Amino acid sequence: MSDLMKTLAMSASGMKAQASRLRHVSENIANTDTPGFRRKTSTFEETIEAGQRTGLVRSGPVKLDRAELEQIYDPGHPMANEAGYYDGSNVDLVVEIADAREAQRSYEANLKMFDQVRQMSSALLDLLRR
Template sequence: MSDFGTSLSIAASGMEAQAMRLRHVSENIANADTPGYHRKVTGFETVLDQGQATGEVRLGEVKLDPSELTRVLDPGNPLADENGYYDGSNVDLVVEIADAREAQRSYEANLRMFDQARQMSASLLDLLRR
């Protein structure tokens, strides 16, 4: 594959991985008030081709955050125990918003890289036509 094609492929894999990461962050934010909800955490993996790193990345396995759920005092809630508490979620909105911003900025950086490689490829084709 050409260097331009490789650059496009690497940038596209980064955009796809960050888009999926942002999807999980959005699910966490949407379920912040869901009783018993454990936030989803993900990592990234390097894509290998015949044992060699290609430079591409993909989203790793989605895991549930093992941290403790918050205890919420609400004696009127049907989920409450005899003391009036029930398990909330372990989603911290500040952390989720920070993760969302990080994913967005990384996506935008990959998009700029993709666009730059595309423009360079188009310029090269224009030069070759002359």
């Protein structure tokens, strides 16, 4: 039964990490037109307890994308410099939508694994009751 609980914990940690990733992607999409906004990226880290690999994952630190900000020409914008340009954001909607789909599919895969293990443990308990 211990292995089933470990598997439940692994799939739950995967869902939590993907939910965090999707939250950052949503922030990026919402701030596509915000001047000076830098895209947020997150990584996943494996959890290690007592020097042993657990198979659990968690979101790593959030990092800002250091790619150049788009220069937008609008002399009437309050943030424009003498030449009429201001810094846009470095968010690419196509990349963000692809990241959102990948996070969603990974979340769904972890959810299916969680449900499968839950069904297996329920069936095991039914067998033990007989």
